[in-house]
Amino acid sequence: MMTEMNDIEINIPSDHVFERIVRDSAVVVARYLGFAEERTADLQLAVSEAVTNAIEHGNKGRIDVKVGVHFLLQHDRLAVRVIDQGGNAPADLTHQPAPHMEEKLAEDSPRGLGIFLIQQLVDGVELHSGEGRTEFTMWFNLKETPAEEIPPAAPGPGAHPPPGDEQSGEET
Amino acid sequence: MMTEMNDIEINIPSDHVFERIVRDSAVVVARYLGFAEERTADLQLAVSEAVTNAIEHGNKGRIDVKVGVHFLLQHDRLAVRVIDQGGNAPADLTHQPAPHMEEKLAEDSPRGLGIFLIQQLVDGVELHSGEGRTEFTMWFNLKETPAEEIPPAAPGPGAHPPPGDEQSGEET
Amino acid sequence: MSIMIEQNSGLTIVRILTDSVDALSAKEIEAAAGELRERTALDFGKVLFINSAGISALLKLVIEARKQGKKLYALNVTAHHRKVFEMVDMLRYMPLTTLEELQATTT
Amino acid sequence: MSIMIEQNSGLTIVRILTDSVDALSAKEIEAAAGELRERTALDFGKVLFINSAGISALLKLVIEARKQGKKLYALNVTAHHRKVFEMVDMLRYMPLTTLEELQATTT
Ligand SMILES: Nc1ncnc2c1ncn2[C@@H]1O[C@H](COP(=O)(O)OP(=O)(O)O)[C@@H](O)[C@H]1O
Numbered sequence A, B: 001m002m003t004e005m006n007d008i009e010i011n012i013p014s015d016h017v018f019e020r021i022v023r024d025s026a027v028v029v030a031r032y033l034g035f036a037e038e039r040t041a042d043l044q045l046a047v048s049e050a051v052t053n054a055i056e057h058g059n060k061g062r063i064d065v066k067v068g069v070h071f072l073l074q075h076d077r078l079a080v081r082v083i084d085q086g087g088n089a090p091a092d093l094t095h096q097p098a099p100h101m102e103e104k105l106a107e108d109s110p111r112g113l114g115i116f117l118i119q120q121l122v123d124g125v126e127l128h129s130g131e132g133r134t135e136f137t138m139w140f141n142l143k144e145t146p147a148e149e150i151p152p153a154a155p156g157p158g159a160h161p162p163p164g165d166e167q168s169g170e171e172t
Numbered sequence C, D: 001m002s003i004m005i006e007q008n009s010g011l012t013i014v015r016i017l018t019d020s021v022d023a024l025s026a027k028e029i030e031a032a033a034g035e036l037r038e039r040t041a042l043d044f045g046k047v048l049f050i051n052s053a054g055i056s057a058l059l060k061l062v063i064e065a066r067k068q069g070k071k072l073y074a075l076n077v078t079a080h081h082r083k084v085f086e087m088v089d090m091l092r093y094m095p096l097t098t099l100e101e102l103q104a105t106t107t
Protein backbone atom coordinates (compact mmCIF):
# COMPACT_ATOMS: atom_id res chain seq x y z
CA MET A 1 0.00 0.00 0.00
CA MET A 2 1.36 3.36 -1.03
CA THR A 3 0.40 6.55 0.64
CA GLU A 4 1.32 9.82 -1.00
CA MET A 5 -0.52 12.17 1.31
CA ASN A 6 2.78 13.51 2.59
CA ASP A 7 4.23 14.53 -0.72
CA ILE A 8 6.13 17.78 -0.90
CA GLU A 9 6.60 19.64 -4.15
CA ILE A 10 9.07 22.44 -4.81
CA ASN A 11 9.70 24.39 -8.00
CA ILE A 12 12.75 26.63 -8.22
CA PRO A 13 14.28 28.79 -10.94
CA SER A 14 17.40 27.33 -12.54
CA ASP A 15 19.96 29.17 -10.45
CA HIS A 16 22.36 27.52 -8.04
CA VAL A 17 21.31 29.91 -5.29
CA PHE A 18 17.92 28.20 -5.05
CA GLU A 19 19.34 24.68 -4.88
CA ARG A 20 19.77 25.42 -1.20
CA ILE A 21 15.98 25.52 -0.73
CA VAL A 22 15.81 21.90 -1.80
CA ARG A 23 18.85 20.91 0.23
CA ASP A 24 17.38 22.46 3.40
CA SER A 25 13.97 20.89 2.71
CA ALA A 26 15.64 17.49 2.51
CA VAL A 27 16.78 17.96 6.10
CA VAL A 28 13.22 18.67 7.26
CA VAL A 29 11.96 15.58 5.44
CA ALA A 30 14.76 13.45 6.87
CA ARG A 31 13.97 14.65 10.38
CA TYR A 32 10.29 13.83 9.81
CA LEU A 33 11.23 10.31 8.73
CA GLY A 34 13.63 9.85 11.65
CA PHE A 35 16.76 9.53 9.52
CA ALA A 36 20.02 9.42 11.47
CA GLU A 37 22.49 12.25 10.97
CA GLU A 38 24.69 10.41 8.48
CA ARG A 39 21.78 9.30 6.33
CA THR A 40 20.37 12.83 6.42
CA ALA A 41 23.69 14.07 5.05
CA ASP A 42 23.59 11.39 2.33
CA LEU A 43 20.08 12.48 1.31
CA GLN A 44 21.10 16.12 1.28
CA LEU A 45 24.10 15.47 -0.93
CA ALA A 46 22.26 13.21 -3.39
CA VAL A 47 19.44 15.75 -3.74
CA SER A 48 21.93 18.56 -4.20
CA GLU A 49 23.72 16.67 -6.98
CA ALA A 50 20.52 15.86 -8.85
CA VAL A 51 19.23 19.43 -8.59
CA THR A 52 22.59 20.82 -9.69
CA ASN A 53 22.50 18.59 -12.77
CA ALA A 54 18.92 19.63 -13.56
CA ILE A 55 19.93 23.29 -13.33
CA GLU A 56 23.14 22.92 -15.35
CA HIS A 57 22.61 20.14 -17.88
CA GLY A 58 18.82 19.91 -18.16
CA ASN A 59 17.75 23.54 -18.01
CA LYS A 60 21.18 24.91 -18.98
CA GLY A 61 21.04 27.58 -16.32
CA ARG A 62 18.08 29.42 -17.90
CA ILE A 63 16.70 31.06 -14.79
CA ASP A 64 13.19 31.30 -16.24
CA VAL A 65 12.98 27.50 -16.56
CA LYS A 66 11.99 25.66 -13.40
CA VAL A 67 13.47 22.64 -11.72
CA GLY A 68 10.79 20.62 -9.96
CA VAL A 69 11.51 18.48 -6.93
CA HIS A 70 9.04 16.06 -5.39
CA PHE A 71 9.63 14.35 -2.09
CA LEU A 72 7.33 11.31 -2.20
CA LEU A 73 6.91 9.74 1.22
CA GLN A 74 5.91 6.20 0.37
CA HIS A 75 5.20 3.38 2.78
CA ASP A 76 8.64 1.87 2.84
CA ARG A 77 10.80 4.41 1.09
CA LEU A 78 11.37 8.05 0.35
CA ALA A 79 11.51 8.86 -3.34
CA VAL A 80 12.94 12.16 -4.49
CA ARG A 81 12.11 13.07 -8.07
CA VAL A 82 13.96 15.89 -9.79
CA ILE A 83 12.43 17.18 -13.01
CA ASP A 84 13.97 19.44 -15.61
CA GLN A 85 12.90 20.66 -19.03
CA GLY A 86 15.86 19.26 -20.93
CA GLY A 87 15.00 15.73 -21.90
CA ASN A 88 18.60 15.25 -23.02
CA ALA A 89 20.02 12.99 -20.33
CA PRO A 90 22.04 10.07 -21.75
CA ALA A 91 20.45 6.63 -21.39
CA ASP A 92 23.48 5.25 -19.59
CA LEU A 93 23.58 8.15 -17.12
CA THR A 94 22.95 5.92 -14.15
CA HIS A 95 25.92 3.68 -14.94
CA GLN A 96 28.77 5.97 -14.01
CA PRO A 97 31.99 4.10 -13.34
CA ALA A 98 34.13 4.97 -10.35
CA PRO A 99 36.11 8.08 -11.22
CA HIS A 100 39.70 7.73 -12.35
CA MET A 101 41.13 10.52 -10.32
CA GLU A 102 44.40 10.63 -12.21
CA GLU A 103 42.46 11.25 -15.42
CA LYS A 104 40.37 13.92 -13.76
CA LEU A 105 43.48 15.65 -12.50
CA ALA A 106 44.73 15.85 -16.08
CA GLU A 107 41.66 17.95 -16.96
CA ASP A 108 41.48 21.70 -16.52
CA SER A 109 38.07 21.65 -14.96
CA PRO A 110 37.54 18.28 -13.32
CA ARG A 111 33.82 17.45 -13.11
CA GLY A 112 31.68 14.37 -13.49
CA LEU A 113 31.48 13.12 -9.91
CA GLY A 114 27.83 13.94 -9.19
CA ILE A 115 26.08 10.88 -10.58
CA PHE A 116 28.77 8.60 -9.22
CA LEU A 117 28.23 10.04 -5.74
CA ILE A 118 24.46 9.66 -6.06
CA GLN A 119 24.93 6.00 -6.95
CA GLN A 120 26.98 5.49 -3.79
CA LEU A 121 24.49 7.26 -1.56
CA VAL A 122 21.02 6.11 -2.58
CA ASP A 123 19.21 2.78 -2.61
CA GLY A 124 17.95 3.18 -6.16
CA VAL A 125 17.75 5.54 -9.11
CA GLU A 126 15.47 5.73 -12.09
CA LEU A 127 15.72 7.90 -15.18
CA HIS A 128 13.14 8.93 -17.74
CA SER A 129 14.38 11.40 -20.30
CA GLY A 130 12.94 12.57 -23.59
CA GLU A 131 10.45 14.91 -25.17
CA GLY A 132 11.77 17.98 -23.43
CA ARG A 133 11.59 16.55 -19.93
CA THR A 134 13.91 14.59 -17.67
CA GLU A 135 12.72 12.90 -14.52
CA PHE A 136 15.47 11.61 -12.30
CA THR A 137 14.20 9.70 -9.27
CA MET A 138 16.26 8.55 -6.32
CA TRP A 139 14.96 6.52 -3.45
CA PHE A 140 15.96 5.79 0.08
CA ASN A 141 14.61 2.70 1.79
CA LEU A 142 13.18 3.58 5.17
CA LYS A 143 14.42 0.43 6.81
CA GLU A 144 18.09 0.42 6.01
CA THR A 145 18.93 -2.66 4.00
CA PRO A 146 22.46 -3.79 3.28
CA ALA A 147 23.05 -2.87 -0.36
CA GLU A 148 23.45 -6.48 -1.52
CA GLU A 149 19.99 -7.41 -0.21
CA ILE A 150 18.06 -4.80 -2.20
CA PRO A 151 15.94 -6.67 -4.71
CA PRO A 152 16.02 -5.39 -8.29
CA ALA A 153 12.32 -4.55 -7.95
CA ALA A 154 10.24 -2.74 -10.52
CA PRO A 155 9.30 0.77 -9.44
CA GLY A 156 6.25 0.76 -7.20
CA PRO A 157 2.81 2.01 -8.19
CA GLY A 158 3.63 5.32 -6.58
CA ALA A 159 6.43 6.03 -9.02
CA HIS A 160 4.18 7.43 -11.79
CA PRO A 161 6.42 7.21 -14.81
CA PRO A 162 5.34 9.90 -17.24
CA PRO A 163 3.61 8.86 -20.44
CA GLY A 164 5.96 8.51 -23.36
CA ASP A 165 9.17 8.08 -21.41
CA GLU A 166 11.93 6.72 -23.52
CA GLN A 167 14.08 4.96 -20.98
CA SER A 168 13.10 2.35 -18.51
CA GLY A 169 13.78 2.52 -14.80
CA GLU A 170 16.40 0.56 -13.00
CA GLU A 171 18.12 0.35 -9.66
CA THR A 172 21.77 0.90 -9.02
CA MET B 1 7.28 46.03 -15.40
CA MET B 2 6.89 42.82 -13.48
CA THR B 3 9.20 39.91 -13.83
CA GLU B 4 8.18 36.59 -12.40
CA MET B 5 10.96 34.45 -13.76
CA ASN B 6 12.32 33.97 -10.28
CA ASP B 7 9.17 32.61 -8.70
CA ILE B 8 9.48 29.77 -6.25
CA GLU B 9 6.59 27.47 -5.51
CA ILE B 10 6.31 25.07 -2.59
CA ASN B 11 3.48 22.72 -1.68
CA ILE B 12 3.51 21.05 1.72
CA PRO B 13 1.12 18.73 3.57
CA SER B 14 -0.85 20.40 6.36
CA ASP B 15 1.41 19.42 9.24
CA HIS B 16 3.39 21.87 11.35
CA VAL B 17 6.55 19.88 10.78
CA PHE B 18 6.65 20.98 7.14
CA GLU B 19 6.14 24.66 7.92
CA ARG B 20 9.87 24.67 8.52
CA ILE B 21 10.53 24.01 4.83
CA VAL B 22 8.86 27.30 4.00
CA ARG B 23 10.56 29.14 6.84
CA ASP B 24 14.00 27.95 5.72
CA SER B 25 13.21 28.76 2.09
CA ALA B 26 12.34 32.30 3.12
CA VAL B 27 15.91 32.69 4.37
CA VAL B 28 17.34 31.60 1.01
CA VAL B 29 15.06 34.05 -0.81
CA ALA B 30 15.98 36.84 1.62
CA ARG B 31 19.68 36.18 1.09
CA TYR B 32 19.15 36.23 -2.68
CA LEU B 33 17.43 39.62 -2.39
CA GLY B 34 20.10 41.01 -0.07
CA PHE B 35 17.81 41.47 2.93
CA ALA B 36 19.54 42.49 6.13
CA GLU B 37 19.45 40.09 9.08
CA GLU B 38 16.56 41.82 10.87
CA ARG B 39 14.40 42.00 7.76
CA THR B 40 15.16 38.35 7.01
CA ALA B 41 13.88 37.47 10.48
CA ASP B 42 10.75 39.55 9.86
CA LEU B 43 10.09 37.72 6.59
CA GLN B 44 10.64 34.36 8.24
CA LEU B 45 8.22 35.12 11.03
CA ALA B 46 5.49 36.55 8.78
CA VAL B 47 5.72 33.54 6.46
CA SER B 48 5.64 31.17 9.41
CA GLU B 49 2.48 32.81 10.77
CA ALA B 50 0.65 32.71 7.44
CA VAL B 51 1.57 29.07 6.81
CA THR B 52 0.58 28.11 10.35
CA ASN B 53 -2.83 29.71 9.80
CA ALA B 54 -3.27 27.95 6.46
CA ILE B 55 -2.44 24.60 8.11
CA GLU B 56 -4.64 25.15 11.16
CA HIS B 57 -7.57 27.32 10.11
CA GLY B 58 -7.73 26.83 6.34
CA ASN B 59 -6.90 23.14 5.93
CA LYS B 60 -7.79 22.24 9.52
CA GLY B 61 -4.72 20.10 9.93
CA ARG B 62 -5.79 17.54 7.30
CA ILE B 63 -2.38 16.25 6.30
CA ASP B 64 -3.61 15.16 2.87
CA VAL B 65 -4.57 18.75 1.97
CA LYS B 66 -1.73 20.93 0.71
CA VAL B 67 -0.66 24.41 1.66
CA GLY B 68 0.84 26.21 -1.32
CA VAL B 69 3.42 28.95 -0.93
CA HIS B 70 4.64 31.14 -3.77
CA PHE B 71 7.55 33.49 -3.44
CA LEU B 72 7.05 36.00 -6.24
CA LEU B 73 10.15 38.08 -6.87
CA GLN B 74 8.72 41.17 -8.52
CA HIS B 75 10.66 44.19 -9.70
CA ASP B 76 10.29 46.27 -6.57
CA ARG B 77 8.92 43.88 -4.02
CA LEU B 78 8.81 40.31 -2.81
CA ALA B 79 5.30 38.91 -2.59
CA VAL B 80 4.67 35.75 -0.62
CA ARG B 81 1.33 34.09 -1.34
CA VAL B 82 0.04 31.38 0.96
CA ILE B 83 -2.82 29.29 -0.36
CA ASP B 84 -5.06 26.90 1.53
CA GLN B 85 -8.17 24.91 0.64
CA GLY B 86 -10.42 26.45 3.26
CA GLY B 87 -11.93 29.57 1.76
CA ASN B 88 -13.30 30.44 5.19
CA ALA B 89 -11.12 33.35 6.24
CA PRO B 90 -13.11 36.27 7.68
CA ALA B 91 -13.27 39.39 5.51
CA ASP B 92 -11.87 41.57 8.29
CA LEU B 93 -8.95 39.21 8.93
CA THR B 94 -6.38 41.79 7.96
CA HIS B 95 -7.66 44.33 10.46
CA GLN B 96 -6.51 42.79 13.70
CA PRO B 97 -6.32 45.30 16.54
CA ALA B 98 -3.33 45.35 18.87
CA PRO B 99 -3.75 42.52 21.35
CA HIS B 100 -5.11 43.27 24.81
CA MET B 101 -2.69 41.17 26.75
CA GLU B 102 -4.68 41.29 29.96
CA GLU B 103 -7.66 39.79 28.13
CA LYS B 104 -5.46 37.13 26.55
CA LEU B 105 -4.06 36.22 29.94
CA ALA B 106 -7.62 35.62 31.15
CA GLU B 107 -7.98 32.89 28.50
CA ASP B 108 -6.89 29.30 29.00
CA SER B 109 -5.19 29.04 25.66
CA PRO B 110 -4.14 32.50 24.55
CA ARG B 111 -3.90 32.71 20.75
CA GLY B 112 -4.72 35.25 18.09
CA LEU B 113 -1.38 37.06 17.73
CA GLY B 114 -0.38 35.77 14.30
CA ILE B 115 -2.17 38.17 12.01
CA PHE B 116 -1.35 41.10 14.28
CA LEU B 117 2.35 40.23 14.04
CA ILE B 118 2.14 39.89 10.26
CA GLN B 119 0.62 43.36 10.07
CA GLN B 120 3.55 44.77 12.02
CA LEU B 121 6.17 43.01 9.92
CA VAL B 122 5.13 43.33 6.28
CA ASP B 123 4.60 46.26 3.91
CA GLY B 124 1.23 45.02 2.70
CA VAL B 125 -1.24 42.18 2.86
CA GLU B 126 -4.04 41.07 0.61
CA LEU B 127 -6.71 38.46 1.18
CA HIS B 128 -8.93 36.55 -1.22
CA SER B 129 -11.09 33.91 0.39
CA GLY B 130 -14.07 31.95 -0.86
CA GLU B 131 -15.12 28.92 -2.90
CA GLY B 132 -12.89 26.52 -1.03
CA ARG B 133 -9.71 28.52 -1.41
CA THR B 134 -7.94 31.21 0.55
CA GLU B 135 -5.06 33.22 -0.86
CA PHE B 136 -3.23 35.33 1.65
CA THR B 137 -0.51 37.50 0.11
CA MET B 138 2.08 39.49 1.99
CA TRP B 139 4.63 41.74 0.41
CA PHE B 140 7.92 43.25 1.29
CA ASN B 141 9.14 46.31 -0.55
CA LEU B 142 12.69 45.83 -1.76
CA LYS B 143 13.64 49.41 -1.08
CA GLU B 144 12.68 49.89 2.52
CA THR B 145 10.07 52.63 2.78
CA PRO B 146 8.92 54.15 6.05
CA ALA B 147 5.49 52.66 6.72
CA GLU B 148 3.66 56.00 6.47
CA GLU B 149 4.95 56.60 2.94
CA ILE B 150 3.58 53.41 1.42
CA PRO B 151 0.86 54.39 -1.04
CA PRO B 152 -2.41 52.42 -0.85
CA ALA B 153 -1.72 51.05 -4.32
CA ALA B 154 -3.81 48.48 -6.10
CA PRO B 155 -2.15 45.08 -6.35
CA GLY B 156 0.21 44.94 -9.31
CA PRO B 157 -0.40 42.89 -12.45
CA GLY B 158 1.68 40.10 -10.96
CA ALA B 159 -0.78 39.56 -8.15
CA HIS B 160 -3.10 37.23 -10.11
CA PRO B 161 -6.25 37.32 -8.01
CA PRO B 162 -8.11 34.09 -8.57
CA PRO B 163 -11.37 34.23 -10.47
CA GLY B 164 -14.41 34.53 -8.24
CA ASP B 165 -12.66 35.84 -5.16
CA GLU B 166 -15.11 37.32 -2.72
CA GLN B 167 -12.99 39.84 -0.93
CA SER B 168 -10.92 42.62 -2.37
CA GLY B 169 -7.30 43.26 -1.58
CA GLU B 170 -6.03 45.99 0.63
CA GLU B 171 -2.86 47.14 2.27
CA THR B 172 -2.27 47.33 5.99
CA MET C 1 13.93 17.15 24.47
CA SER C 2 13.27 20.85 24.05
CA ILE C 3 14.00 22.14 27.55
CA MET C 4 16.31 21.44 30.45
CA ILE C 5 15.36 22.63 33.90
CA GLU C 6 17.85 23.68 36.56
CA GLN C 7 16.54 24.17 40.06
CA ASN C 8 18.28 26.43 42.54
CA SER C 9 16.82 27.64 45.81
CA GLY C 10 13.96 29.90 44.80
CA LEU C 11 15.23 30.18 41.19
CA THR C 12 14.33 27.94 38.27
CA ILE C 13 16.29 28.25 35.06
CA VAL C 14 14.51 26.83 32.03
CA ARG C 15 17.10 26.33 29.31
CA ILE C 16 15.33 26.17 25.96
CA LEU C 17 17.36 23.69 23.95
CA THR C 18 15.39 23.71 20.71
CA ASP C 19 16.27 26.35 18.11
CA SER C 20 12.58 27.04 17.48
CA VAL C 21 9.90 28.07 19.93
CA ASP C 22 6.98 27.17 17.69
CA ALA C 23 3.99 24.84 17.33
CA LEU C 24 6.26 21.79 17.43
CA SER C 25 8.04 22.66 20.66
CA ALA C 26 5.08 24.42 22.36
CA LYS C 27 3.96 21.41 24.43
CA GLU C 28 7.39 20.80 25.93
CA ILE C 29 7.81 24.46 26.76
CA GLU C 30 4.40 24.61 28.43
CA ALA C 31 5.48 21.68 30.57
CA ALA C 32 7.82 24.00 32.44
CA ALA C 33 4.66 25.33 34.17
CA GLY C 34 5.01 22.49 36.65
CA GLU C 35 8.51 23.56 37.65
CA LEU C 36 8.14 27.22 38.58
CA ARG C 37 9.96 28.45 41.68
CA GLU C 38 9.73 31.86 43.36
CA ARG C 39 11.49 33.20 40.28
CA THR C 40 11.84 31.44 36.95
CA ALA C 41 14.15 32.54 34.15
CA LEU C 42 13.69 31.29 30.60
CA ASP C 43 17.01 31.11 28.79
CA PHE C 44 16.58 31.88 25.06
CA GLY C 45 20.30 31.63 24.34
CA LYS C 46 19.93 28.79 21.84
CA VAL C 47 16.70 30.04 20.28
CA LEU C 48 16.88 31.21 16.67
CA PHE C 49 13.16 31.41 15.92
CA ILE C 50 9.97 32.25 17.83
CA ASN C 51 6.49 32.51 16.32
CA SER C 52 3.04 33.17 17.78
CA ALA C 53 2.44 29.49 18.49
CA GLY C 54 5.57 29.61 20.61
CA ILE C 55 4.50 32.87 22.22
CA SER C 56 1.22 31.18 23.17
CA ALA C 57 3.21 28.55 25.02
CA LEU C 58 5.16 31.28 26.79
CA LEU C 59 1.90 33.04 27.69
CA LYS C 60 0.69 29.85 29.35
CA LEU C 61 3.75 30.04 31.57
CA VAL C 62 2.92 33.69 32.32
CA ILE C 63 -0.62 32.69 33.27
CA GLU C 64 0.59 29.87 35.50
CA ALA C 65 3.21 32.08 37.17
CA ARG C 66 0.53 34.67 37.93
CA LYS C 67 -1.78 32.05 39.42
CA GLN C 68 1.02 30.87 41.66
CA GLY C 69 2.17 34.41 42.49
CA LYS C 70 5.59 33.75 41.00
CA LYS C 71 7.90 35.77 38.79
CA LEU C 72 9.05 35.06 35.23
CA TYR C 73 12.12 36.49 33.46
CA ALA C 74 13.78 36.15 30.05
CA LEU C 75 17.52 35.68 29.49
CA ASN C 76 19.64 36.00 26.34
CA VAL C 77 16.95 37.35 24.02
CA THR C 78 18.12 38.46 20.55
CA ALA C 79 17.32 41.93 19.22
CA HIS C 80 14.75 40.49 16.82
CA HIS C 81 12.95 38.47 19.48
CA ARG C 82 12.99 41.45 21.80
CA LYS C 83 11.25 43.46 19.08
CA VAL C 84 8.63 40.74 18.62
CA PHE C 85 8.09 40.43 22.38
CA GLU C 86 7.63 44.20 22.55
CA MET C 87 5.06 44.10 19.75
CA VAL C 88 2.83 41.84 21.81
CA ASP C 89 3.72 43.47 25.14
CA MET C 90 5.28 40.29 26.51
CA LEU C 91 8.10 42.03 28.36
CA ARG C 92 5.62 43.46 30.83
CA TYR C 93 5.03 39.91 32.02
CA MET C 94 8.43 38.41 31.35
CA PRO C 95 11.04 41.16 31.76
CA LEU C 96 14.50 40.82 30.31
CA THR C 97 17.30 40.29 32.78
CA THR C 98 20.68 38.61 33.14
CA LEU C 99 21.73 35.67 35.24
CA GLU C 100 24.14 37.95 37.12
CA GLU C 101 21.35 40.29 38.03
CA LEU C 102 19.14 37.44 39.20
CA GLN C 103 21.89 35.90 41.28
CA ALA C 104 22.85 39.24 42.81
CA THR C 105 19.34 39.50 44.22
CA THR C 106 18.90 35.90 45.34
CA THR C 107 16.65 35.83 48.34
CA MET D 1 33.92 36.27 1.68
CA SER D 2 34.18 32.51 1.71
CA ILE D 3 37.82 32.00 2.70
CA MET D 4 40.44 33.59 4.90
CA ILE D 5 44.09 32.90 4.24
CA GLU D 6 46.75 32.78 6.93
CA GLN D 7 50.35 32.71 5.79
CA ASN D 8 53.09 31.29 7.94
CA SER D 9 56.58 30.45 6.79
CA GLY D 10 56.10 27.58 4.37
CA LEU D 11 52.57 26.86 5.60
CA THR D 12 49.35 28.37 4.26
CA ILE D 13 46.14 27.82 6.19
CA VAL D 14 43.01 28.34 4.12
CA ARG D 15 40.12 28.79 6.53
CA ILE D 16 36.89 28.03 4.70
CA LEU D 17 34.39 30.43 6.24
CA THR D 18 31.29 29.48 4.25
CA ASP D 19 29.15 26.61 5.55
CA SER D 20 28.83 25.20 2.03
CA VAL D 21 31.54 24.18 -0.39
CA ASP D 22 29.34 24.15 -3.45
CA ALA D 23 28.71 25.81 -6.81
CA LEU D 24 28.19 29.18 -5.13
CA SER D 25 31.44 29.23 -3.17
CA ALA D 26 33.53 27.32 -5.74
CA LYS D 27 35.10 30.40 -7.35
CA GLU D 28 36.29 31.86 -4.06
CA ILE D 29 37.75 28.53 -2.98
CA GLU D 30 39.57 28.10 -6.29
CA ALA D 31 41.12 31.51 -5.71
CA ALA D 32 43.25 29.99 -2.95
CA ALA D 33 45.32 28.49 -5.80
CA GLY D 34 47.27 31.75 -5.91
CA GLU D 35 48.25 31.48 -2.26
CA LEU D 36 49.82 28.04 -1.96
CA ARG D 37 52.98 27.73 0.11
CA GLU D 38 55.24 24.70 0.53
CA ARG D 39 52.38 23.15 2.45
CA THR D 40 48.77 24.32 2.42
CA ALA D 41 46.10 23.13 4.83
CA LEU D 42 42.40 23.62 4.10
CA ASP D 43 40.44 24.05 7.30
CA PHE D 44 36.92 22.56 6.95
CA GLY D 45 35.99 23.31 10.55
CA LYS D 46 33.07 25.56 9.64
CA VAL D 47 31.90 23.51 6.66
CA LEU D 48 28.54 21.77 6.98
CA PHE D 49 28.02 20.78 3.36
CA ILE D 50 30.19 19.76 0.40
CA ASN D 51 28.94 18.64 -3.00
CA SER D 52 30.64 17.66 -6.25
CA ALA D 53 30.73 21.26 -7.50
CA GLY D 54 32.68 22.05 -4.34
CA ILE D 55 34.90 18.99 -4.81
CA SER D 56 35.68 20.22 -8.32
CA ALA D 57 36.95 23.46 -6.81
CA LEU D 58 39.08 21.47 -4.37
CA LEU D 59 40.43 19.37 -7.25
CA LYS D 60 41.57 22.53 -8.98
CA LEU D 61 43.63 23.28 -5.91
CA VAL D 62 45.04 19.74 -6.06
CA ILE D 63 45.99 20.27 -9.71
CA GLU D 64 47.63 23.61 -8.96
CA ALA D 65 49.52 22.22 -5.97
CA ARG D 66 50.85 19.40 -8.13
CA LYS D 67 51.96 21.80 -10.84
CA GLN D 68 53.82 23.83 -8.26
CA GLY D 69 55.20 20.75 -6.48
CA LYS D 70 53.45 21.72 -3.25
CA LYS D 71 51.53 19.76 -0.64
CA LEU D 72 47.84 20.01 0.29
CA TYR D 73 46.21 18.84 3.53
CA ALA D 74 42.72 18.85 5.04
CA LEU D 75 41.90 19.85 8.63
CA ASN D 76 38.75 19.34 10.70
CA VAL D 77 36.83 17.14 8.27
CA THR D 78 33.56 15.64 9.57
CA ALA D 79 32.89 11.91 9.37
CA HIS D 80 30.40 12.43 6.55
CA HIS D 81 32.75 14.54 4.47
CA ARG D 82 35.54 12.07 5.08
CA LYS D 83 33.30 9.34 3.68
CA VAL D 84 32.52 11.45 0.61
CA PHE D 85 36.18 12.32 0.07
CA GLU D 86 37.03 8.63 0.31
CA MET D 87 34.37 7.76 -2.29
CA VAL D 88 36.12 9.96 -4.83
CA ASP D 89 39.63 9.12 -3.64
CA MET D 90 40.36 12.71 -2.63
CA LEU D 91 42.35 11.84 0.47
CA ARG D 92 45.12 10.48 -1.67
CA TYR D 93 45.74 14.03 -2.88
CA MET D 94 44.64 15.96 0.20
CA PRO D 95 45.39 13.81 3.27
CA LEU D 96 43.73 14.48 6.60
CA THR D 97 45.93 15.92 9.28
CA THR D 98 45.82 18.20 12.31
CA LEU D 99 47.32 21.61 12.87
CA GLU D 100 49.45 20.17 15.68
CA GLU D 101 50.90 17.57 13.37
CA LEU D 102 51.65 20.16 10.69
CA GLN D 103 53.28 22.50 13.16
CA ALA D 104 55.32 19.71 14.73
CA THR D 105 56.91 19.12 11.36
CA THR D 106 57.42 22.74 10.33
CA THR D 107 60.47 22.96 8.18
N1 LIG E 1 19.47 16.26 -15.79
C1 LIG E 1 20.37 16.03 -16.77
N2 LIG E 1 20.06 16.34 -18.06
C2 LIG E 1 20.96 16.13 -19.04
N3 LIG E 1 22.19 15.60 -18.86
C3 LIG E 1 22.55 15.27 -17.61
C4 LIG E 1 21.67 15.46 -16.50
N4 LIG E 1 22.30 15.04 -15.38
C5 LIG E 1 23.52 14.62 -15.76
N5 LIG E 1 23.69 14.75 -17.11
C6 LIG E 1 24.88 14.39 -17.91
O1 LIG E 1 25.66 13.48 -17.17
C7 LIG E 1 26.99 13.96 -16.98
C8 LIG E 1 27.53 13.51 -15.63
O2 LIG E 1 26.89 14.21 -14.57
P1 LIG E 1 27.63 14.35 -13.18
O3 LIG E 1 28.20 13.02 -12.81
O4 LIG E 1 26.70 14.94 -12.22
O5 LIG E 1 28.86 15.31 -13.45
P2 LIG E 1 28.93 16.85 -13.85
O6 LIG E 1 27.58 17.44 -13.62
O7 LIG E 1 29.96 17.41 -12.96
O8 LIG E 1 29.33 16.88 -15.29
C9 LIG E 1 26.87 15.46 -17.12
O9 LIG E 1 28.07 16.04 -17.54
C10 LIG E 1 25.78 15.58 -18.18
O10 LIG E 1 26.31 15.45 -19.47
Ligand SMILES: Nc1ncnc2c1ncn2[C@@H]1O[C@H](COP(=O)(O)OP(=O)(O)O)[C@@H](O)[C@H]1O
Pocket: B049, B053, B054, B057, B058, B084, B086, B087, B088, B089, B090, B093, B096, B111, B112, B113, B114, B115, B116, B134, B136, C052
Ligand atom coordinates in the same frame (compact mmCIF):
# COMPACT_ATOMS: atom_id res chain seq x y z
N1 LIG F 1 -6.06 30.92 6.36
C1 LIG F 1 -7.11 31.12 7.20
N2 LIG F 1 -8.31 30.54 6.94
C2 LIG F 1 -9.35 30.73 7.77
N3 LIG F 1 -9.30 31.49 8.89
C3 LIG F 1 -8.15 32.09 9.20
C4 LIG F 1 -7.01 31.96 8.39
N4 LIG F 1 -6.00 32.67 8.95
C5 LIG F 1 -6.52 33.21 10.09
N5 LIG F 1 -7.81 32.87 10.24
C6 LIG F 1 -8.71 33.29 11.34
O1 LIG F 1 -8.18 34.44 11.93
C7 LIG F 1 -7.98 34.24 13.33
C8 LIG F 1 -6.77 35.01 13.82
O2 LIG F 1 -5.57 34.42 13.34
P1 LIG F 1 -4.23 34.65 14.11
O3 LIG F 1 -4.11 36.09 14.43
O4 LIG F 1 -3.12 34.08 13.31
O5 LIG F 1 -4.37 33.88 15.48
P2 LIG F 1 -4.51 32.33 15.81
O6 LIG F 1 -4.14 31.56 14.60
O7 LIG F 1 -3.57 32.12 16.94
O8 LIG F 1 -5.93 32.11 16.20
C9 LIG F 1 -7.86 32.73 13.50
O9 LIG F 1 -8.23 32.31 14.78
C10 LIG F 1 -8.82 32.23 12.43
O10 LIG F 1 -10.15 32.22 12.90
